[in-house]
Amino acid sequence: MARCTVTFRPANVTVEVDTEKPVEGVGLAGSLLNIASANRVEIDHPCEGVGTCGLCYVEIEAGLANLSPPLDDELEMLDQTAPNPARFRLACQAVVLGDVVCRVPS
Numbered sequence: 485m486a487r488c489t490v491t492f493r494p495a496n497v498t499v500e501v502d503t504e505k506p507v508e509g510v511g512l513a514g515s516l517l518n519i520a521s522a523n524r525v526e527i528d529h530p531c532e533g534v535g536t537c538g539l540c541y542v543e544i545e546a547g548l549a550n551l552s553p554p555l556d557d558e559l560e561m562l563d564q565t566a567p568n569p570a571r572f573r574l575a576c577q578a579v580v581l582g583d584v585v586c587r588v589p590s
């Protein structure tokens with residue numbers, strides 16, 4: 485899928501992204517963190533998106549299968565930091581491949 489939408493709650497910001505032209509910035513290209521940053525949605529990212537702080541986690545409300553699969557390092561980090569690792573992803577590591585709705589913790 486080339487074009488899809490990503491919604492960030494609770495801000496209710498929905499953006500259209502082109503998965504064939506991933507947004508660059510901190511974190512992996514095309515990651516939730518990059519898309520959020522490009523659209524003025526704030527997600528904490530103390531380690532600047534290199535995947536070591538574990539604090540950029542977001543809850544995936546829909547479209548978990550539309551994100552790149554988590555690597556072992558991310559899963560270990562989520563186990564340490566996220567409230568429910570099965571429903572959360574590190575925004576800097578989760579690359580958008582299709583429609584996603586996520587919630588940024590306050």
Ligand code: FES
Nearest residue numbers: 535537538540576
């Ligand atoms: S910004 Fe630190 S793990 Fe994602």
